[in-house]
Amino acid sequence: MSFHPLDARRPGDLLRTHATLKGLYARAHGLDRLQGLLDMQLEPAAREHCRVASLNEGVLRLIVTDSHWATRMRYQQKRLIRQLLAYNEFATLTKIHCKVQPPLFKKTPPVHKMRKSPVAAQSLHDTAEHIADPALKAALERLARHHGEP
Numbered sequence: 001m002s003f004h005p006l007d008a009r010r011p012g013d014l015l016r017t018h019a020t021l022k023g024l025y026a027r028a029h030g031l032d033r034l035q036g037l038l039d040m041q042l043e044p045a046a047r048e049h050c051r052v053a054s055l056n057e058g059v060l061r062l063i064v065t066d067s068h069w070a071t072r073m074r075y076q077q078k079r080l081i082r083q084l085l086a087y088n089e090f091a092t093l094t095k096i097h098c099k100v101q102p103p104l105f106k107k108t109p110p111v112h113k114m115r116k117s118p119v120a121a122q123s124l125h126d127t128a129e130h131i132a133d134p135a136l137k138a139a140l141e142r143l144a145r146h147h148g149e150p
Contacts, residue, residue, distance in 0.1 A: 034060075034089055041083045046072065058094035060084075063101045070098040121147035 015025050035052045038060075042050060049069040053061040064070045073080075077096045084090040121144045128140035 030089075037084065037087050037089060038062075038080075041080055053099065055090070055093070058092045060090070060093055060096045062096060062098050064098050065101070065103055067100055070100050073098045116147050118147070121145075 015021055031052050031054075034055060038050070038052055039047050046069060049065045050073060051063045053063045055061070062073060064073060073096065080096060081093055084093055124140050124144035124147065128137050128144065131137040131140060
């Protein structure tokens, strides 16, 4: 018995002909539309912390990154509902439910590189000349070399 793989098909053809993929694509597109409308009503700081999970039976379910944002969303619930009801997609909205789900991976903070400055190097070198403690003097000279020899 041998396995014969199916012929490769273009993604567009699969989305048009495969019912399951077609449904998933439509649902993802719908959630993306809801997210865009929600983002227009949220304050800029909250946008990266709140994701639309679903809208069923008048309940908008949001996934938030931590309890702080869940509390803030609960305080803003009435205002958000009032504003979102202006859109046809949210015509049945009656309640917002927040679920806390921390991100799977943390964003690494940006690395701040120290700028090399000849002025700083000269200042460190001058300071090292007037220091009596040999360990401190050596440390200051190493820092001066790190910035570039004056």
